[in-house]
Amino acid sequence: MKKALSLALALVMVFALAACTAPAAPAKEPAQSAQANGDQPADSNAVPDAQGEIIEISVRGKPKETDVAGKEILEKRLNDMAVKYPNIKVEVVDFPYDVNTFLPKAAAGQLPTLYNTYFTEANKIISQGFSMDITDLMKDWGYDSKVNPAYLEMISRDGRIYGLPVSGYAMGMWYSNELFKQAGLVDADGYPTLPKNSDELAQMAVKIKEATGSKTYFFPTQNNQGGWYFSQLAWSFGGEFEQYNEDGTYTAIFNSPEVVMALQWLKDMRWTYDVVQDNILCDMTEMHKLFAIDQMAISQSPHDQLNGSVTSYNGDVTHYAMGPIVPGANDKGRSVGLLGGTFECIAPNATYEQADACFKWLENEGITPNLTEETLQSLKDSAKVDNENGKLVGVLGIPTWTDPEYLSKRKEAIAEYVNVDLKMFDPYTTVCENGEYELHAEHPVYCQELYKILDSCVQAVLTDKNADPQALLDKAVDDFQRDYLDKANAGSEVQ
Amino acid sequence: MQVVTRKKRPLGKRVAHAIRQDIGAWVLMLPSLIIFTFFVWQPLVNGLILSLYETKGFDPVRFVGLKNFLDVISESSFQSAVANTFKYTLWSLVLGFPLPILTAVMLNEVKRLKGFFRFTVYFPSIVPGVAAAIMWELIYHPTSGLLNSVLALFGANAVPWLQSQNLVIPCIVIMMTWKGFGSTAILYLASLQGVNQELYEAAMIDGAGVFRKFWNITLPSISGMFSLMLVMQIISVFQVMYEPLTMTDGGPNNASISLMLTSYFYGFRFYQAGRAAAVGTITFLFLIGLTVLYFHLQKKNDS
The missing domain is CATH 1.20.5 (Single alpha-helices involved in coiled-coils or other helix-helix interfaces)
Structure with a gap:
């Protein structure tokens, strides 16, 4: 009897366990699994085409529940899509690119058919095969000849294209107009007087600190951002990091006098001028916060990051100004901006028809060089949503499309929703638009790994008064050459 | 026969x-x-x-033998990670091992408000790990942090805490101890309550004082628990990851990077799952080695 009872109990447990762990029907599309979690994706209804087929795609960009304007526009776009392409079923899912969760999602086949990411991630994503080769599609849509070639190069490998660039920026300088005003560093019209080289920048930083009591120069050191920022700083002193040799190999060269000078300048900002933020171990989110509460005056960042400061920390849009990167005060100093931005990727397991449907959706969103009345309206709608959500509207970076008419038409379309004094950003936007700004691509090999190593160098000079920039960079060059470049040169490594 | x-x-x-x-x-x-x-x-x-394969995503694509192991071991940051992991373990034994024992002994002696004190001691254990790490990051903040604010009240200079290459590991271990000592103390308390009270009475008759009773009765009675807790603490602290990830990202200048954090960086920052698995396997081997060594020494001691 006892035995039978235990057997029955055990069987009940096994069934209970099976019920808990048994997977539902395998999710064909990521959006379906999102639905199973109670996270209702927005989607459109579809009817089969002449061949009786429905093309299903899932796309990134689901607005937050609180984003009323965004939800309205999405609803409209889904309806437009259903009218124009009745056989395409679109599911919009919440898929913000996150470096920490991307790999597990990609490996588990949970990528939406269409997702968006940064150029900084291009190497990893393309080499790991997480983005579809869309060369044929780009040609069929005629986009390959209309995209800014500098961007196209960043997402092409061996002549094949793996993404569609949609937004671009060049790194620039951020200034707090409010703190410049308090320190009297403004012109007759009230616009900030910008520094012309790194020496002037240091002097201004000291002056603002004396006038306001705030630390005035921000430099992140974590999450590879220290390396990202430092690369930009070293380029402005005329330094370079990786040298491509004739025999096809790479050599680490970032212990040159120019790069050492840049690191020494950063060290001086911390220990001689004492203007660097107090909390050294932080990333750009700290900068967003400090700028929003008017406790930081100068840093470097792309224009699209302004939204993080304004929306997450309630920054006043009238307190921000931008200019091009300040050149180093040495004979090789130059104003050069890192070229970056975002691009759209198609999941590697998508069919050609699904990828084509994604391009149709992008066109429906206004992401296309073909500015018809409909697509202009779509751009206008996006600007309206951004405006209503408190994001900055009107500051544009490096254009994605090369057609000169595109930019002017786009500017006209969004003009009524511009919510910033564009003159605050003129020094930056003018050089971006007229092609005068020297642009620099990211490091060609082992970019993120190099950033991580540079993070350490930056942390060392900002936390240790006795750190020796030359010694730090000599060691970093040795480590990077041995740990990464030598292996890449030997041809045994996937980058 | x-x-x-x-x-x-x-x-x-x-x-x-x-x-x-x-x-x-x-x-x-x-x-x-x-x-x-x-x-x-x-x-x-x-x-x-x-760990024996070259990977694409999490998929093994080519057998490479021990190459991943050789690659990670030859990297300069790996040596820092191994040294730091041992530092975490040693500091946690210094700061974190005696504290739950002392707390349990004190809790055992408490006559009033027993429930309140037990809850207070256990409370940090129910705070989510990352939340606790962020809270301590704020406490250690160089200017607005609680610690430096208190020091400023007494006119003392601000201490860089997490930004100091020498202080960062002890600072993180203090956070880990705060977070974890309560649950260990409750286990010790349970063990203490199982000690035969007659032994204390007999010792009292023989004229033993508080420390003598503690040394000769309490400690030997719960020594079995010591061994278990010691091994568990070493195993747990050796895998320290989210605390430095949240509080310092392994900095400053790799001063708080640990083996598991190195594995995390390989896996999720650089998408090299093979190398991440190799570091995980090395950590596993270290732990097996340490546990075997401990039991070997204990056996020798017992005999």
């Missing part, structure tokens, strides 16, 4: 027989076996296999 030789039955039949004999027990164990197989043993074996 007659020797009876029995013909050995085939393995399959013997297993079937063993299962048939205790069918109820086996069925009861089945859920646990399934859970262990899928959630513990299978990932363990998979990790080991992955």
Whole structure:
């Protein structure tokens, strides 16, 4: 009897366990699994085409529940899509690119058919095969000849294209107009007087600190951002990091006098001028916060990051100004901006028809060089949503499309929703638009790994008064050459 | 004497027989076996296999033998990670091992508000780990942090805490101790309450004082718990990851990077799952080595 009872109990447990762990029907599309979690994706209804087929795609960009304007526009776009392409079923899912969760999602086949990411991630994503080769599609849509070639190069490998660039920026300088005003560093019209080289920048930083009591120069050191920022700083002193040799190999060269000078300048900002933020171990989110509460005056960042400061920390849009990167005060100093931005990727397991449907959706969103009345309206709608959500509207970076008419038409379309004094950003936007700004691509090999190593160098000079920039960079060059470049040169490594 | 030789039955039949004999027990164990197989043993074996392959995403694409191991060991940050992991373990033994014992002894002596004190001691354990790490990051903040604000009240200079390459590991270990000592103290308390009270009475009659009773009765009575807690603490602290990830990202200048954080960076920052698995396997081997060494020493001591 006892035995039978235990057997029955055990069987009940096994069934209970099976019920808990048994997977539902395998999710064909990521959006379906999102639905199973109670996270209702927005989607459109579809009817089969002449061949009786429905093309299903899932796309990134689901607005937050609180984003009323965004939800309205999405609803409209889904309806437009259903009218124009009745056989395409679109599911919009919440898929913000996150470096920490991307790999597990990609490996588990949970990528939406269409997702968006940064150029900084291009190497990893393309080499790991997480983005579809869309060369044929780009040609069929005629986009390959209309995209800014500098961007196209960043997402092409061996002549094949793996993404569609949609937004671009060049790194620039951020200034707090409010703190410049308090320190009297403004012109007759009230616009900030910008520094012309790194020496002037240091002097201004000291002056603002004396006038306001705030630390005035921000430099992140974590999450590879220290390396990202430092690369930009070293380029402005005329330094370079990786040298491509004739025999096809790479050599680490970032212990040159120019790069050492840049690191020494950063060290001086911390220990001689004492203007660097107090909390050294932080990333750009700290900068967003400090700028929003008017406790930081100068840093470097792309224009699209302004939204993080304004929306997450309630920054006043009238307190921000931008200019091009300040050149180093040495004979090789130059104003050069890192070229970056975002691009759209198609999941590697998508069919050609699904990828084509994604391009149709992008066109429906206004992401296309073909500015018809409909697509202009779509751009206008996006600007309206951004405006209503408190994001900055009107500051544009490096254009994605090369057609000169595109930019002017786009500017006209969004003009009524511009919510910033564009003159605050003129020094930056003018050089971006007229092609005068020297642009620099990211490091060609082992970019993120190099950033991580540079993070350490930056942390060392900002936390240790006795750190020796030359010694730090000599060691970093040795480590990077041995740990990464030598292996890449030997041809045994996937980058 | 007659020797009876029995013909050995085939393995399959013997297993079937063993299962048939205790069918109820086996069925009861089945859920646990399934859970262990899928959630513990299978990932363990998979990790080991992955560490021997070049990977694409989490998929093994080419067998490379021990190359991943050689690659990670030859990297400069790996030596820092190993040294730091041992530093974490040593500091946690210095700061974190005696504290729960002392707390448990004190809790055991408390006569009033027992429930309140037990809850207070246990409370940090129910705070989510990352939240605790962020809270301590704020406490250690160089200007607005609680610690430096208190120091400023007494006119003392601000201490860089997490930004100091020498202080960062002890600072993180203090946070880990705060977070974890409560649950260990409760285990010690349970063990203390099992000590025979007659021993204390006998010792009192013999004129033993508080420290003598503690040294000669309390400590030997809970020594079994010491061994268990020591091994568990070493195993747990050796795998320290989210605390430095949240508080310092391994900085400053790799001063707080640990083995598991290195593995995390390989896996999720650089998408090199093979190398991440290799670091995981190395950590696993270190832990096995340390545990075997500990039990070997204990056995020697006992004999």
